[in-house]
Amino acid sequence: MIKLDSKIPKGPLAEKWTIYKETQKLVAPNNKRKLDIIVVGTGLAGASAAASFGEMGFNVKIFCYQDSPRRAHSIAAQGGINAAKNYQNDGDSIYRLFYDTIKGGDYRSREANVYRLAEVSGNIIDQAVAQGVPFAREYGGYLTNRSFGGVLVSRTFYAKGQTGQQLLLGAYSALNRQIAAGTVKLYHRREMLDLVVVDGKARGIVVRNLVTGEIERYGAHAVVLATGGYGNVYYLSTNAMGSNGSAAWAAYKKGAAFANPAYVQIHPTCIPLHGEFQSKLTLMSESLRNDGRIWVPKKKEDAEAIRKGLKTANDIPDEDRDFYLERRYPAFGNLVPRDVASRAAKERCDAGYGVAPTGLGVFLDFKYAIERLGKKKIEERYGNLFQMYEKITGVDPYNHPMMIYPAVHYTMGGLWVDYELQSTIPGLFVAGEANFSDHGANRLGASALMQGLADGYFVLPYTIQNYLANEIYHPEIDIKTKEFDEAEKNVKDKINKLMSVKGNEPVDHFHRELGKIMWHYVGMSRNREGLEKAISEIRALREEFWKNVRVSGSADNLNPELEKAGRVADFLELGELIATDALHREESCGGHFREEYQTEEGEALRRDDQFMYVAAWEYKGEGQMPELNKEPLKYENIEVKTRSYK
Amino acid sequence: MKFTLKIWRQKDSRSKGKFETYQIDNIPSDASFLEMLDILNDELIRKGEEPVAFDHDCREGICGMCSLHINGRAHGPDEDVTTCQLFMRKFKDGETIWVEPWRAKGFPVIKDLIVDRSAFDKILQAGGYISVNTGNAPDANAIPIPKDDADVAMDAATCIGCGACVATCKNSSAMLFVAAKVSHLAHLPQGKIEATRRVKAMVDKMEELGFGSCTNTGSCEVECPKNISIAHIAKLNREFLKANLEA
Numbered sequence: 022m023i024k025l026d027s028k029i030p031k032g033p034l035a036e037k038w039t040i041y042k043e044t045q046k047l048v049a050p051n052n053k054r055k056l057d058i059i060v061v062g063t064g065l066a067g068a069s070a071a072a073s074f075g076e077m078g079f080n081v082k083i084f085c086y087q088d089s090p091r092r093a094h095s096i097a098a099q100g101g102i103n104a105a106k107n108y109q110n111d112g113d114s115i116y117r118l119f120y121d122t123i124k125g126g127d128y129r130s131r132e133a134n135v136y137r138l139a140e141v142s143g144n145i146i147d148q149a150v151a152q153g154v155p156f157a158r159e160y161g162g163y164l165t166n167r168s169f170g171g172v173l174v175s176r177t178f179y180a181k182g183q184t185g186q187q188l189l190l191g192a193y194s195a196l197n198r199q200i201a202a203g204t205v206k207l208y209h210r211r212e213m214l215d216l217v218v219v220d221g222k223a224r225g226i227v228v229r230n231l232v233t234g235e236i237e238r239y240g241a242h243a244v245v246l247a248t249g250g251y252g253n254v255y256y257l258s259t260n261a262m263g264s265n266g267s268a269a270w271a272a273y274k275k276g277a278a279f280a281n282p283a284y285v286q287i288h289p290t291c292i293p294l295h296g297e298f299q300s301k302l303t304l305m306s307e308s309l310r311n312d313g314r315i316w317v318p319k320k321k322e323d324a325e326a327i328r329k330g331l332k333t334a335n336d337i338p339d340e341d342r343d344f345y346l347e348r349r350y351p352a353f354g355n356l357v358p359r360d361v362a363s364r365a366a367k368e369r370c371d372a373g374y375g376v377a378p379t380g381l382g383v384f385l386d387f388k389y390a391i392e393r394l395g396k397k398k399i400e401e402r403y404g405n406l407f408q409m410y411e412k413i414t415g416v417d418p419y420n421h422p423m424m425i426y427p428a429v430h431y432t433m434g435g436l437w438v439d440y441e442l443q444s445t446i447p448g449l450f451v452a453g454e455a456n457f458s459d460h461g462a463n464r465l466g467a468s469a470l471m472q473g474l475a476d477g478y479f480v481l482p483y484t485i486q487n488y489l490a491n492e493i494y495h496p497e498i499d500i501k502t503k504e505f506d507e508a509e510k511n512v513k514d515k516i517n518k519l520m521s522v523k524g525n526e527p528v529d530h531f532h533r534e535l536g537k538i539m540w541h542y543v544g545m546s547r548n549r550e551g552l553e554k555a556i557s558e559i560r561a562l563r564e565e566f567w568k569n570v571r572v573s574g575s576a577d578n579l580n581p582e583l584e585k586a587g588r589v590a591d592f593l594e595l596g597e598l599i600a601t602d603a604l605h606r607e608e609s610c611g612g613h614f615r616e617e618y619q620t621e622e623g624e625a626l627r628r629d630d631q632f633m634y635v636a637a638w639e640y641k642g643e644g645q646m647p648e649l650n651k652e653p654l655k656y657e658n659i660e661v662k663t664r665s666y667k
Numbered sequence: 668m669k670f671t672l673k674i675w676r677q678k679d680s681r682s683k684g685k686f687e688t689y690q691i692d693n694i695p696s697d698a699s700f701l702e703m704l705d706i707l708n709d710e711l712i713r714k715g716e717e718p719v720a721f722d723h724d725c726r727e728g729i730c731g732m733c734s735l736h737i738n739g740r741a742h743g744p745d746e747d748v749t750t751c752q753l754f755m756r757k758f759k760d761g762e763t764i765w766v767e768p769w770r771a772k773g774f775p776v777i778k779d780l781i782v783d784r785s786a787f788d789k790i791l792q793a794g795g796y797i798s799v800n801t802g803n804a805p806d807a808n809a810i811p812i813p814k815d816d817a818d819v820a821m822d823a824a825t826c827i828g829c830g831a832c833v834a835t836c837k838n839s840s841a842m843l844f845v846a847a848k849v850s851h852l853a854h855l856p857q858g859k860i861e862a863t864r865r866v867k868a869m870v871d872k873m874e875e876l877g878f879g880s881c882t883n884t885g886s887c888e889v890e891c892p893k894n895i896s897i898a899h900i901a902k903l904n905r906e907f908l909k910a911n912l913e914a
């Protein structure tokens with residue numbers, strides 16, 4: 022049993038963070054130079070944290086598996102970043118952003134963390150602008166905003182459809198400045214494969230140099246994981262091909278609790294699947310729901326004719342179109358939260374109204390917005406997304422509605438952290454999508470960028486000091502100890518094992534099969550029988566993997582097949598934990614929908630009396646059932662209600 | 668669809684490389700170029716051969732990780748796309764396709780189609796930033812910025828750092844890459860303060876790292892998947908002139 026202490030500071034909600042900052046321990050400048058911090062990951066969370074630590078005077082080592090920090094998957098975020106600036110004078114406030122986030126997460130996140138997130142959100146925009154991030158502006162020269170799902174205000178800042186790119190380039194530029202200053206050292210094309218724990222504290226990592234194949238060790242007084250989400254367990258997702266759960270999984274096996282793994286976000290607007298060879302799914306940003314209207318035909322025969330190519334969307338008159346989100350949720354319409362929009366699309370398609378050749382697709386139509394605002398305005402807002410859509414599908418969305426379908430996108434679950442973003446292993450901090458902290462059972466659009474940067478710029482620089490203040494007497498970490506030897510041996514053994522199976526099936530085969538199990542049984546709609554089946558099928562697949570996988574090439578040079586094999590081996594274990602968590606949570610909340618628990622109208626039915634807690638899973642050894650630890654959630658500032666967007 | 672592939676194979680940076688020929692069949696026309704390579708690799712692995720190594724990550728045209736010279740063009744025959752967004756329907760059935768890594772002194776080959784582009788990071792480390800520490804920023808709306816300037820800055824800032832401009836330029840110059848960053852920051856009031864120092868530091872670094880100089884052929888602009896305009900090079904030159912005058 023792990024003791025889960027969330028370390029929420031005392032005091033009224035709005036003052037907790039101030040009180041924390043005023044009473045935390047600090048490290049003197051001359052001591053900062055003697056303290057080493059490892060940051061794994063160069064996305065928004067990792068780059069912003071490392072740059073800030075460097076500016077403060079710590080010694081930082083930063084790692085990524087790509088060839089440059091700028092390629093972290095944050096670069097792909099499209100639509101925007103939230104902040105409670107109230108520049109639009111539409112009634113926004115810190116409290117409202119806090120409230121929307123808790124409600125959007127279906128009352129499954131921690132009040133104090135979310136309030137702090139809302140509180141620092143405005144500083145993120147200030148920081149980004151100072152770095153030169155070219156957010157969209159009005160003619161008067163001031164910043165402009167758009168809306169995202171699940172809210173009634175316009176608080177989303179954006180840079181065309183490339184907000185993640187611009188924010189990451191901002192954080193990357195701050196990182197570059199510190200690299201030039203010598204406070205941060207960059208290790209690219211390195212993959213973290215194990216965490217080193219000495220006397221109960223995180224003291225270093227073991228990585229594979231992806232170019233030479235060498236196994237390297239690095240020590241530090243604290244380790245920060247900012248390694249992103251694990252959506253690629255589902256094989257097809259909107260994540261980058263290399264996005265993985267391996268670093269978090271290594272930490273889990275070394276004692277860090279894994280929280281709410283079953284909370285996976287399935288994004289409603291992605292380009293539908295078209296073939297077996299397909300390697301990834303492409304997101305069409307949620308911002309499109311500001312101006313696009315979602316519909317399917319009212320008549321089944323029209324849907325069928327479209328599927329067969331006998332009719333097109335433009336042949337269906339307005340009165341025969343079912344704008345099902347506007348119909349079911351008049352208050353929020355096309356801007357309901359993601360989980361709600363995804364399930365509604367599935368419901369229509371399952372009922373026979375889908376419009377893609379596979380039956381799995383709905384329309385997202387800009388005809389009405391173009392009529393209202395003109396083509397130029399739409400082009401200005403979404404030009405690059407429209408271009409991307411056209412390149413992939415060969416269809417011009419200015420003249421024909423987009424076709425979309427839900428796809429795996431984001432993982433709310435992740436390593437358990439307390440208010441300081443520290444995991445259950447002292448000295449191991451977790452930031453960005455890799456932790457479970459702020460989004461409960463469903464994340465609102467444009468809030469991941471906000472959280473990643475809040476963690477990196479404005480939270481960790483304080484909280485890590487509170488930890489490091491007790492480490493000033495500890496000399497440089499010795500990497501020639503038995504703990505490092507053991508971790509290195511672990512890593513080498515696993516690589517040798519993978520190389521020596523010499524079976525018949527390539528790694529991708531197993532990944533694809535795992536993805537199918539996950540999508541069918543642990544996807545948008547789950548039930549007991551399916552989840553039990555998923556668990557047994559994953560186990561069988563894992564066994565088959567270790568008997569029959571073929572990893573070509575050798576381990577002593579650049580070998581993308583070996584990289585994939587290691588990640589898939591971990592996904593085959595993590596997938597089971599996701600299903601286990603989903604099976605145990607006998608309620609529906611946010612992205613976790615259990616068919617057994619729904620209202621008569623098919624909406625999610627929470628069971629607060631039994632499940633108002635964070636499920637933090639503890640590793641108990643290979644082949645052992647992990648142990649469930651519960652952190653109860655208390656709502657003292659928000660009245661817990663049934664989520665309604667009607 | 669069916670293709671003959673001539674692919675550059677090279678064991679590592681020290682070895683000599685050569686083209687190998689592969690026949691491939693049953694490629695769906697809506698597969699991307701990289702998915703076509705996935706299919707080839709699947710076949711190679713099943714035959715016991717080593718798959719072709721290539722760089723990629725996001726597969727949606729934004730991370731800048733994918734590269735490839737395809738039939739003599741950076742990112743292949745389609746306009747305004749990266750290789751990961753290039754689809755097989757852009758090729759003729761039965762066509763022979765030549766696939767090579769970026770060729771430039773500044774980008775040595777690591778293996779097969781993968782090159783080392785860390786020189787780009789080094790150029791940006793030399794000055795591609797605004798010197799502001801975390802927590803020092805004034806309110807974001809404190810300094811209004813004319814929309815036109817912000818838009819030009821944004822256009823320049825869309826560079827994905829893929830290196831197509833270098834691979835295309837006969838001098839292997841990184842001028843478009845450097846200019847994109849210089850112009851992005853020089854169009855913003857907060858970036859103007861360090862503009863002259865920045866431009867000198869970045870151009871010096873570029874030359875030190877073995878990239879050639881710009882002779883205004885304009886080919887980089889044509890192959891840039893993000894359509895970065897060479898007008899930014901003109902902006903760089905003006906900033907550079909100012910820097911020299913000040914010095």
Ligand SMILES: Cc1cc2nc3c(=O)[nH]c(=O)nc-3n(C[C@H](O)[C@H](O)[C@H](O)COP(=O)(O)OP(=O)(O)OC[C@H]3O[C@@H](n4cnc5c(N)ncnc54)[C@H](O)[C@@H]3O)c2cc1C
Nearest residue numbers: 062063064065066086095100101213249453454467469470
């Ligand atoms: C297509 C898309 C669009 C999105 N749009 C939006 C949006 O508009 N608004 C919004 O708020 N959110 C959006 N999101 C979500 C958001 O982009 C991510 O949640 C967020 O960027 C994650 O940032 P991060 O820093 O936690 O991780 P990432 O950016 O994923 O970075 C992970 C880093 O860890 C490194 N890494 C991973 N594993 C290892 C390892 N084992 N060893 C070494 N290094 C490792 C990687 O190299 C990388 O540097 C979008 C996501 C996607 C996929």
Ligand code: FES
Nearest residue numbers: 724726731733751
């Ligand atoms: S793989 Fe990211 S741009 Fe092509």
